Amino acid sequence: MTLGLASESASGARAEDGYDLWLRYRPVEAPAAGAYRAAASELVVQGGSPTLAVARDELARGLSGMLGQAPPLAAAPGRDGTVILGTPAGSPLVARLNLPLEPLGPDGYLIRSVQVDGRPATVIAGNSDVGVLYGVFDFLRRMQTRQPVAGLEVAEAPKVKLRLLNHWDNLDRHVERGYSGQSIWDWWRLPDVRDPRYVDYARASASLGINGTVLNNVNAKADSLTAPYIAKAAAVADVLRPYGIKVYLSARFSAPIEIGGLKTADPLDPAVRAWWKAKADEIYRTIPDFGGFLVKANSEGQPGPQDYGRSHADGANMLAEAVAPHGGVVMWRAFVYSNEQPEDRIKQAYNEFVPLNGKFRDNVIVQVKNGPLDFQPREPFHPLFGATPKTPLMMEFQITKEYLGFSTHLVYQGPLYEETLAADTWRKGQGSTVAKVVDGSLFGHALTGMAGVANVGSDRNWSGSHFDQANWYAFGRLAWDPELSSRAIAQEWARMTFSNDPRFLEPVVGMMIASRETVVDYMTPLGLHHLMGEGHHYGPAPWVAGGPRADWTSVYFHRASPEGIGFDRMASGSNAVAQYAPEAGRALAADEKNLLWFHRVPWDQRVSSGRTLWDELVVRYTKGVEEVSAMRRTWASMKPYVDPQRHAEVAAYLAVQEQEAQWWRDACIAYFQTFSKRPLPAGYAPPAHSLDYYRSLEFPYAPGRGD
Numbered sequence: 001m002t003l004g005l006a007s008e009s010a011s012g013a014r015a016e017d018g019y020d021l022w023l024r025y026r027p028v029e030a031p032a033a034g035a036y037r038a039a040a041s042e043l044v045v046q047g048g049s050p051t052l053a054v055a056r057d058e059l060a061r062g063l064s065g066m067l068g069q070a071p072p073l074a075a076a077p078g079r080d081g082t083v084i085l086g087t088p089a090g091s092p093l094v095a096r097l098n099l100p101l102e103p104l105g106p107d108g109y110l111i112r113s114v115q116v117d118g119r120p121a122t123v124i125a126g127n128s129d130v131g132v133l134y135g136v137f138d139f140l141r142r143m144q145t146r147q148p149v150a151g152l153e154v155a156e157a158p159k160v161k162l163r164l165l166n167h168w169d170n171l172d173r174h175v176e177r178g179y180s181g182q183s184i185w186d187w188w189r190l191p192d193v194r195d196p197r198y199v200d201y202a203r204a205s206a207s208l209g210i211n212g213t214v215l216n217n218v219n220a221k222a223d224s225l226t227a228p229y230i231a232k233a234a235a236v237a238d239v240l241r242p243y244g245i246k247v248y249l250s251a252r253f254s255a256p257i258e259i260g261g262l263k264t265a266d267p268l269d270p271a272v273r274a275w276w277k278a279k280a281d282e283i284y285r286t287i288p289d290f291g292g293f294l295v296k297a298n299s300e301g302q303p304g305p306q307d308y309g310r311s312h313a314d315g316a317n318m319l320a321e322a323v324a325p326h327g328g329v330v331m332w333r334a335f336v337y338s339n340e341q342p343e344d345r346i347k348q349a350y351n352e353f354v355p356l357n358g359k360f361r362d363n364v365i366v367q368v369k370n371g372p373l374d375f376q377p378r379e380p381f382h383p384l385f386g387a388t389p390k391t392p393l394m395m396e397f398q399i400t401k402e403y404l405g406f407s408t409h410l411v412y413q414g415p416l417y418e419e420t421l422a423a424d425t426w427r428k429g430q431g432s433t434v435a436k437v438v439d440g441s442l443f444g445h446a447l448t449g450m451a452g453v454a455n456v457g458s459d460r461n462w463s464g465s466h467f468d469q470a471n472w473y474a475f476g477r478l479a480w481d482p483e484l485s486s487r488a489i490a491q492e493w494a495r496m497t498f499s500n501d502p503r504f505l506e507p508v509v510g511m512m513i514a515s516r517e518t519v520v521d522y523m524t525p526l527g528l529h530h531l532m533g534e535g536h537h538y539g540p541a542p543w544v545a546g547g548p549r550a551d552w553t554s555v556y557f558h559r560a561s562p563e564g565i566g567f568d569r570m571a572s573g574s575n576a577v578a579q580y581a582p583e584a585g586r587a588l589a590a591d592e593k594n595l596l597w598f599h600r601v602p603w604d605q606r607v608s609s610g611r612t613l614w615d616e617l618v619v620r621y622t623k624g625v626e627e628v629s630a631m632r633r634t635w636a637s638m639k640p641y642v643d644p645q646r647h648a649e650v651a652a653y654l655a656v657q658e659q660e661a662q663w664w665r666d667a668c669i670a671y672f673q674t675f676s677k678r679p680l681p682a683g684y685a686p687p688a689h690s691l692d693y694y695r696s697l698e699f700p701y702a703p704g705r706g707d
């Protein structure tokens with residue numbers, strides 16, 4: 001064993017509970033430590049602001065953790081290896097270096113190895129203090145991942161302007177679709193008590209470049225907009241501000257009635273408009289850098305402008321007008337589908353919003369889920385991306401794993417996010433990727449954004465499981481640069497969170513990357529979708545039928561019958577495929593990964609493997625389970641590289657995942673076999689229980705419910 005590995009496993013021997021996330025700053029082994037010490041022998045920070053102070057403190061904290069002690073602070077460089085932090089405006093030393101910072105905008109930064117008065121130094125500079133903070137996290141990340149810190153020529157700027165977490169957190173601390181405890185926002189004790197976790201949340205988020213957070217659920221209560229709750233949000237904003245994170249609120253459209261005493265919330269009514277203006281003024285008096293509103297309107301029973309015969313644009317523009325004088329934005333969600341319309345549910349958002357192209361004020365951005373249904377294990381990209389050239393769209397990913405096995409299944413979502421962002425909309429010819437819609441470059445939009453539905457809660461490890469931290473991480477990194485590779489992100493995360501040992505990294509990163517396809521296999525292979533339990537969305541329930549609306553059932557989406565299975569979304573069916581540019585639609589519909597999303601297929605039709613569809617479904621379901629078993633074995637062999645507590649916790653969850661993958665396979669096969677009426681291919685085990693058994697399972701206390 002080399003020296004380096006010995007010290008890694010020494011640190012691996014201490015108990016860790018995951019609280020430190022990827023900011024563990026554990027001791028660096030020789031010889032890297034020596035090189036890092038030489039490159040960071042003292043700190044010079046000119047200029048003063050709370051943000052610069054947290055940048056300096058983070059650097060000191062990181063260096064002292066990794067290198068044994070924090071370098072001394074000096075007024076001016078006095079030795080080799082000074083690290084200089086600052087902006088040209090606040091630091092004469094940085095100004096003197098004449099760095100090409102201009103093109104990097106307010107949030108960008110440079111890290112350069114330079115000479116100052118003949119001595120080697122490293123400068124971490126931004127146009128703003130928050131740029132400096134981002135640079136500090138980058139510099140520390142290089143050490144955490146054992147990259148060189150000499151000869152640096154780093155220039156970074158985020159490609160996306162609004163990089164936001166969306167908390168679906170209620171005022172009573174229940175988190176809708178949350179699987180990691182209660183809300184971290186302790187509304188009851190706020191504003192007087194500010195949980196120290198808020199600071200660590202801010203550090204972790206800022207380390208990725210996240211610059212905003214929506215504190216409350218999109219299924220919002222008007223109470224969030226009352227004076228006491230504005231004061232509570234202001235206290236959170238005070239804690240997050242030094243980290244460059246702005247606070248936003250979800251706004252309930254009917255608030256003027258519920259807390260304003262008005263008779264209507266009609267967006268064209270002057271009294272309603274005046275109410276929102278006054279409300280915005282009140283919020284900005286308390287939170288001067290308030291970010292703006294997120295709105296779920298006329299969606300799943302939420303109030304909205306259509307209650308008054310007005311359009312989504314009328315509603316959004318009214319709110320936008322109220323926040324515009326203060327520099328605020330409105331993020332208007334496109335997750336809409338109507339109660340009354342018999343139209344294929346996945347077509348409705350496009351039909352609703354394409355006619356509104358160009359009708360929104362310029363501080364409105366429409367927030368669109370990655371796919372047209374609802375965060376399924378696999379969906380084609382949302383056809384709205386690229387279809388509204390005059391209206392900017394922001395991406396909404398779900399970080400919390402509502403449809404991916406909650407927090408007990410190990411599913412790294414980097415590949416899912418990447419698949420969507422890299423998809424080609426073809427709206428301006430080949431290469432018109434979703435990433436280019438989101439970063440504004442395709443249609444020249446300056447207002448751009450990416451939101452992730454947070455998986456952060458009160459659990460000690462924040463995200464409910466250790467590996468779910470990687471989804472928070474991957475979201476943040478992709479919000480900074482939607483073209484990063486999910487594999488590179490997984491590497492980075494695994495190095496910082498667990499170990500730099502290649503014997504750990506190779507198998508574990510491989511397992512993370514494969515985990516997304518694995519969950520697709522054991523839940524919804526070959527383009528199936530929406531097979532989960534009703535209401536709580538836990539476990540398999542392809543038999544769900546009836547109830548208040550057809551498009552909340554499973555049978556609506558899979559359409560299994562003795563003839564075959566799948567939803568015909570081609571010209572012969574709902575023609576949803578026509579909502580894409582022809583090249584994009586053709587590519588999506590031809591991809592076997594989306595087979596049953598776009599096509600109704602007879603059970604005996606051959607697929608690319610040469611098997612019949614029925615056999616292929618069984619093979620895929622089985623493969624998914626086998627892959628989870630393989631993940632368990634891989635993880636078991638990682639014991640030497642991981643501290644015991646985290647190793648045991650991950651192992652316990654993988655055991656749950658294996659059982660539940662088996663349950664998904666068996667329940668789905670038992671159910672679909674009642675239609676296919678075909679035997680399982682030779683050598684494939686029958687389901688462990690009867691279909692009646694699977695159908696009888698109930699989970700009244702499953703976490704994260706939406707009521």
Ligand code: BDP
Pocket residue numbers: 176177218219296335374375402706
């Ligand atoms: C669905 C969730 C529901 C959310 C809704 C939304 O089940 O709890 O309120 O999305 O995004 O997936 O508004």
